[in-house]
Amino acid sequence: MNINYRLYLCAFCMLLSLCCFHARDCLASDPPAEYVIWDYMPSASVVEAKLAATAHIDLYNAPRGNTIVSSISTGEIVQRTSCAVYTHPQKHPVHILKTRQLYQRNSRSRTPDGPTLELGDYVYLLMHIGEGVYIGWYNDEEVWGLGAYGIKSFWNRYSQEPWGEYVGEQTSENLSIEVWYRLRKSDGTTGWAMVAKNGDFSYEHLKRVQK
Structure with a gap:
């Protein structure tokens, strides 16, 4: 009886550890297949x-x-x-290679004041807003200030120190x-x-x- 109890306890702890290890994956939701941006050109x-x-x-x-x-x-x-x-975020994922903070929508701040992209996660490109800058989708919200020059395999003139790597379908800068x-x-x-x-x-x- 005591041996069985220990076996059950060990199995429970292993399962709990596995769930905690994958907590981010379990809680993270996929981006929508389609997302509409209103009144921003x-x-x-x-x-x-x-x-x-x-x-x-x-x-x-x-x-x-x-x-x-x-x-x-x-x-x-x-x-x-x-x-x-x-927009179609599921088609345009970027694997995050470096942690970086972005801007909130319509932010007037001179420094990033929005969500932080975490190493190993994925951010999804929505729309090009000019000068190599994109709106993206991350953790169920819009994120602003994604610089294409820092994305490998997407922008022809990307930085030698990229913050992300494009792993989506082949596309133009307009997505x-x-x-x-x-x-x-x-x-x-x-x-x-x-x-x-x-x-x-x-x-x-x-x-x-x-x-």
Whole structure:
């Protein structure tokens, strides 16, 4: 009886140690297959802007909507009032090689004030916001200030002392984003138009109108 008790106790301690060793893996959740960033433009362009159509554009009732509510003719001037960027974090993981602290969204701090990326974990790229900087996904939240120059196997001109290594699918700097603009016509009619698919902005038949 005493021997059995010791065997059970030993097995319990081994199981407890195993669970504690893998606590991070057990608690960490996978990133979403798709995540939408609202009203923040790729390459950090301003959302509110006057645009001219360079081709006929159909306007839909919603991003990825099926109902055409209006259209824009070539040369027509419209106002961009909102945007939706569909990102795919599961496709773009980066293995963290060095611990580093990032920034909170829209932070004005001169020093990192956001989450800390832990050695051995994975952070997931969401969207390029210009000058080699990305928004990412880490521990169920957005993280800002991911410098592509420090990512091996992703950026052509990465640092000799990288903080991470890209282990996702082959892609461009735009990643696999899909982008929709909400556009307002001069008569007040609004609708949504897709301008990028799988990181390809050749669908964007709009150009900025200088004030």
